[in-house]
Amino acid sequence: MKFIVPIVLLGAAVWGYFGFIEPKYTDIKVLKSKKAEYQQALERVRTIDDLRLDLESRYNRIGKDDIDRLQKMLPDTTDTVRLILDIDSIASRFGIRLGNLEIHGGPDDVKNAAGTEGGEGGSGPNKNLYVAASRFEPFSVSFTVVTSYENFIGFLKDLEGSLLLMDVTNISINPSETLYEFGLTVRTYHLK
16 A cells, blocks of 8 residues: 555656646747747848838938939830930030931830840840849830031930930941931830
C-alpha cells in the first residue's frame, strides 16, 4: 500500500504533463513564433511608413516650377497641338515655317524605341530599355522646313535644348539653289 499512492501520484503527474501541460506548452510555442512574425511584420510596416513619410516630405519640398518643368518634359497625356506649337515657336525664332505635318504613333514605336521585335521583355542588352520604354507611349511628328543650313543647325540646337523629351529619328535633306528642304521626324513620349 505504501507504494500505490506514490505510483498513482506519479501516474497522475505523468498524465497531467502529457495530457495537459505538453499540449498547452506546444500551443504557447506556436503563439510565440506567431508573435515574432507579427512583430517582424510590424517593424516592416514601421520602416515602410518611415520611408513613405520621408518620400512625402521630399516630394513636398519640390517646387511648383520644377513640377511644371517635369510635367512639360514627360506629360501624362498626348498633346499634339502643344507639341506642334512648341516646335513652331522654336522654328519661328529662325524665321522657319513648318510644312507637311504628319502625326503618328502606336505600339510599334514602343518596340522600335526599345530595339526589340514582337515581344514582351526583349532580350540582351536592350532588355532594360524595353522595360523602361513599356512605361511610356511614344508618338511621332514628321514635318518639313525650308531654310539655310546655318538656320537649320540653330533650330536643331534649340530643339535639343527644349524641355520636352524628344528624339530626332529621321532627317532628310533636299538641296536647292539657295535653301535646303529638311524633312524631320521627331519622336516624343508621354506616360501611359
